[in-house]
Amino acid sequence: MNWLTNFVRPKFQRLVAPREVPENLWHRCTICGHMVFHRDLEAALNVCPHCGHHLRLKVKARLQMLFDDGLYQRIELPKVADDPLKFKDQKKYIDRLKDARTKTGETDAIIVAHGRMGGQAVVVAGFNFDFQGGSMGVAVGEGLVAAAELAVVQDAALIVIPASGGARMQEGILSLMQMARSTVAVDKVKEKRLPYIVLLTDPTTGGVSASFAMLGDIAIAEPGAVIGFAGARVIETTIREKLPEGFQKAEYLLEHGMVDMVVPRRDLRDTMIRVVSLLRNRSPAAPVVPLPIDAPDPEVAGA
Incomplete structure (x- = not known):
């Protein structure tokens, strides 16, 4: 009887007893209500993967x-x-x-x-x-x-x-x-x-x-x-x-x-x-190329 009480019963109780899960492993989205695993939420920068809601x-x-x-x-x-x-x-x-x-x-x-x-x-x-x-x-x-x-x-x-x-x-x-x-x-x-x-x-x-x-x-x-x-x-x-x-x-x-x-x-x-x-970029986006100055048209200059 002592063997059953002291050894078998505790072992069986540990086997069937519900395991305690830390509350902070899952987070509920305040918009869609889905539960998100904390590591998935961290990887998504605290953005709900289901609805895209940005949590703080x-x-x-x-x-x-x-x-x-x-x-x-x-x-x-x-x-x-x-x-x-x-x-x-x-x-x-x-x-x-x-x-x-x-x-x-x-x-x-x-x-x-x-x-x-x-x-x-x-x-x-x-x-x-x-x-x-x-x-x-x-x-x-x-x-x-x-x-x-x-x-x-x-x-x-x-x-x-x-x-x-x-x-x-x-x-x-x-x-x-x-x-x-x-x-x-x-x-x-x-x-x-x-x-x-x-x-x-x-x-x-x-x-x-x-x-x-x-x-x-x-x-x-x-x-x-x-x-x-x-x-x-x-x-x-x-x-x-x-x-x-x-x-x-x-x-x-x-x-x-x-x-x-x-x-x-x-x-x-x-x-x-x-x-x-x-x-911060205060300079031109590309090198400034000077435009060639065309010589005046002789006909225009003579007029």
């Missing part, structure tokens, strides 16, 4: 996708006060910051990196939506200023990739001031005649879209990205009218002239390289 992409994966050989160098961002207003709602702001830093391993919602893209020098400021919804506070403003200054020093194109819910309410007026600071920083890049390109991802809203995100020399958007200022429901409630189908989506903005192109994620790197090359 982690900022580090995006940087690795854009830079040559996935290599880039991050810069250390200026230090700022963590909680300048001593803000507290249901939870202290300083505690929210600690939770976000523990979750993401980052100090704030922006990463500034520089490297090569198609052999060309570029500086990229990418937003991390996982850090408090990519909201823009003083630290993010400092990051944008640092990115602009680095682009000027390195004579490089500046690429900004917003993914944000807007200004960070816990920093109040200090957060709103970053709209003006980031705009001034962009102007410094443009004064040096350096390319400033914005890659609009899902979502780009609030004070971010009302400042630097809409000032690019070229505005590129990912398919299906939500881009706007106020939310669609807020607008509908305010104007008391039904909004058009696809309002605030990238394709709608392209149709109405708010963005220059909508590019699938698999084509983004090649498109960005081509755009930067066109904006």
Whole structure:
């Protein structure tokens, strides 16, 4: 009996017991509902292979996708006060910051990196939506200023990739001031005649879209990205009218002239390289050949 209880039964139970499958191995597409294996999703750059829906992409994966050989160098961002207003709602702001830093391993919602893209020098400021919804506070403003200054020093194109819910309410007026600071920083890049390109991802809203995100020399958007200022429901409630189908989506903005192109994620790197090359190439596309000056016709000259 002991042999059956201690040996046979446990072995049989292990054989028939359901195996535990980690939850993060499969991801459900929010549009078509299909389950996609995590490795297949990573290989497709977080684009659903069934319907083509562009799921949000982690900022580090995006940087690795854009830079040559996935290599880039991050810069250390200026230090700022963590909680300048001593803000507290249901939870202290300083505690929210600690939770976000523990979750993401980052100090704030922006990463500034520089490297090569198609052999060309570029500086990229990418937003991390996982850090408090990519909201823009003083630290993010400092990051944008640092990115602009680095682009000027390195004579490089500046690429900004917003993914944000807007200004960070816990920093109040200090957060709103970053709209003006980031705009001034962009102007410094443009004064040096350096390319400033914005890659609009899902979502780009609030004070971010009302400042630097809409000032690019070229505005590129990912398919299906939500881009706007106020939310669609807020607008509908305010104007008391039904909004058009696809309002605030990238394709709608392209149709109405708010963005220059909508590019699938698999084509983004090649498109960005081509755009930067066109904006940086200040010389003629081909050698300039002087046209021969014909001698005047004697009959015409005699007349």
